Amino acid sequence: MDETTPLLPGEDGGDGGGGGSQQRGPRCASFFQARRPRTIYFLLSLMVFGLSFSGSLGDVPVTRLIEDNLCQRYYAARLDGATRHNKIDESLCKSDEIQSQLAYLNGLLPMIEAVVGLFVALPYGLKSGINGVFRKGRKPVLWLSLAGIFVSGLWIAVVLALGQRISIYIILISPVFAVVGGGSTVLVSAIYSVVADVVCEADRVSAFLTVSLGSLVGNLFGPLTASSLMRTSSPWTPIALSLLILLLAMGVIGFIPETLPALKQEEEWSVSRDDSLYGTVNSYVWEFKDQIKEAIGMIRQPSLSLILFAFLCPSPVGIATSALFIQYVSKRFDWSMAAAGYLLSVRSMVNVFVVLLVIPGLSKLLVSGVVVKGFSAGEKDRILAQASAFSLAAGFLLLAGTTMPIVISGLIIKTLGAGLPSLCRSLAAYHTSAENTSKLQTVIGITETMGLLVAAPGLAWMFSIGMKLGGVWMGLPCPPSPVAAMTTAHRPTFDPARGKEALRGPAYHQRLQPAHTQLKFRKAGQGGDADDEPSRDLAAELLAAEAVHFSKKKGAPVPGDEDDDQENVSVAAEKRPLPPAGDGEEDYEAKRRRILEETRDIDADDSSEEDDEDSDDESEDDEDAELQRELERVRREREEKKKREKEQKRKRKRARETLHWGTRFSISRITR
Known part of the structure; x- marks a missing residue:
């Protein structure tokens, strides 16, 4: 059972909305009752402190009085009742027979309490039990559970006060009074349910820590106070104080409003209406x-x-x-x-x-x-x-x-x-x-x-x-x-732990997962810039460049590209070459024209290549910048997602650890 588990099946302890994060207040409250959730669970912590303090305050003196009762009977049987009205020193009560009876009595009491609690708490934990018993909310469960615990402690005090008049083993009847409200098990469940009703999920950890702290502090100061009072007065002083504090803890319930929503009560009441004994x-x-x-x-x-x-x-x-x-x-x-x-x-x-x-x-x-x-x-x-x-x-x-x-x-x-x-x-x-x-x-x-x-x-x-x-x-x-x-x-x-934690891990729908985590680029045939830049045949370009080089070196005509140099070839064909000089040397004018044509082609190629390189560099720079921006955006989204998951995991971990470490503030009865 955890902090979200209701007292009874069918109750979610919340607003019915599946554990939302909205803070829920009490259904209605009188002028003297608390209205703020923080005040309500502080009062619950105060009540738990009183219960723990009361239970631990009565453990040692009750054990001492039981020992004294057994000691009186032991010596009265051997001395023909000479010590019936005389006080026997505690050091004389350490015989093996007396201590053996005390050990069995202290052992039978929690055993009977466990058996009664097992069968009594069952109706409170079944759906059909709530429909026939409690239809008013959480507070009746708290009242009746505390009433049963108080009557049980009062019964033990009365039996011990009667002394030799009745058998000491009659105190074993005290656990039967747990039928009034289900005992400590139902009481703890009711307290957790009240906190879950009024506190939102974000504040639930601190609320349960506050309640658990009340139990720890009560168990710390209870035995200390009992031992001090026993040494200064008598064992009856801490017992009387224990019963008084238990009544005061019951009075705290009056300042707590009803927290179970009215709509939920009607739904629980309508689950099953077979009120016959056989049906129940x-x-x-x-x-x-x-x-x-x-x-x-x-x-x-x-x-x-x-x-x-x-x-x-x-x-x-x-x-x-x-x-x-x-x-x-x-x-x-x-x-x-x-x-x-x-x-x-x-x-x-x-x-x-x-x-x-x-x-x-x-x-x-x-x-x-x-x-x-x-x-x-x-x-x-x-x-x-x-x-x-x-x-x-x-x-x-x-x-x-x-x-x-x-x-x-x-x-x-x-x-x-x-x-x-x-x-x-x-x-x-x-x-x-x-x-x-x-x-x-x-x-x-x-x-x-x-x-x-x-x-x-x-x-x-x-x-x-x-x-x-x-x-x-x-x-x-x-x-x-x-x-x-x-x-x-x-x-x-x-078996090696394979995938064990996957059962407890968070589950996310596929729609919530990132769909595009890598950049995709268009390929040839998909439109866009990919179709504007056809693939290049590097081998053919290398062979053409070599042919141009050797042609220029030999003075032969330069083979031009059919697509790019068609205009230059047509212009060159229109010009008539100058006749060679008579002495076998090339005419100066013809040589000048030839050199200009060759250098013009070279300059034209260089300028086009530079333009292409500049455009390529600019396009590559743009693509790199766009890629970096996209990668930065993806990285930022992943970091934000990791932070959210880490925060959610931390909250769940704190809630679980608080439940784990929270002391099961056993409302130890005054019987121990």
Whole structure:
């Protein structure tokens, strides 16, 4: 799913005109609602910051309260309830049994959340779902999604507040509240759709960068604030603040107008009006079958299947560096969870550095060819994906270290590979045609969900085994986490990349291509100047010139050309030659006449030749000047075309990279 993909099929997120460049305002707005597109996506960025800050603010204290609940039950069962109302020190809660239950509980929660989200988000992604649920626009989707997230977090807080009165495992019901609005997946899609509705294509890159920046900043300051409040007061302070900030983020929606055009709503409502239960379920089943068939056809490609295998990595990597990582550091190095929470801020800080500076800078460096030869976009993404995979592998190996400096260095090195999912999405796009991009995103989402279903309980089991073995084996969940990512360490194709980028390149109609790129000259028989200058027989001219030369040398009559010298011959025939002198010498007058006639012919030939040469030189100069002007015009047109293509390519590249590097600001629920 990219920034142009609508929340639901049938919505283009634009003005219906195929992604024009005109800026579209909201359909209507109250006096207190924003009207300018820039103000609207700034409010969305503020809302995303609140959601990210709220989610990361509650991760560490919720984990600590769950641990305390399990600890109370553990000692109450062994001391006959003597500690039921007494506070137990956190250092006494690091036994293997308590930590094993905590690991399984933190593993089951995201697994159930993924299963519920997979089935709940499906109706929101089908055409038939929108016709029966949402006909009012984007804002109902935002309201209901945030309401479901808030109720889910409130449920966890209530269960933890009741303490020993009810079972702690009741918090596993919290993901069920995602049915209210589809959960975080639908919420992210709705936010992207609102931005696409109001922002023109030229400003879409900066708009999504602003929204992504809100998520990055929220994840940076959330754990830092939570750890500080836990050390100064209690875990309940950041939890209460988290719920309050979530309500404030919901209030921001009130200042955002409805952005879905009314005409488009009517068209969506008229697509299907089978409101019966059987018709709705039947449409769901058929559309789901079609998506499964298309997905199976796509993964049959060997190269694409290898890249999709790498998408099993993000889920275990995310789990291993969030709640499980806090638990691992607290257990192995005897740190309090409040102190371990500061490490999450270090991770977020490095993540901001990687997303905003490292990956864009390396991308420009590899494409420009300043240091190494210029790579194509596909080769550049492959090289960066390989580097990210190696960084993940090396970082997780260091996370299993025996000292805290080694673990912190491993966390930093591991975070340098945070761009692997986005890079793999780009690589997968090169193996898919443009019309199958949305289908590819669906397959990727299913693959990531499958990875989460396996990774959540699997890493919890490995952590439990590591605690039983003790020593270095406590870092057992760390090395297997990036195994799937290492599939990108080789060239992700069984066949040399021939014409792969042509699928993603710009397509131009034949009429838009330059038709005349070379100058053409007329030939003999085509009219114009070509017919005025007949071809010359150079051999005949050379023989005639030699004959004239030898005739003049011998004093014999000069053989003239029948066409050019006919007049001179007739004039010479009319003149009677003078009789020779009596003493055998040529008469002076006759000699003078003969010399004048000979020199006259020579002068006439020289003048005609000079005129011909001058005219030829002038014509050649004119032709050369015209040729140079035409070549200059063609060169100028080509340069302008290259500039236009380069600018268009740069805009598309910026839009794609912003989507790739934009953090999937996981609206991490307060459950972690």
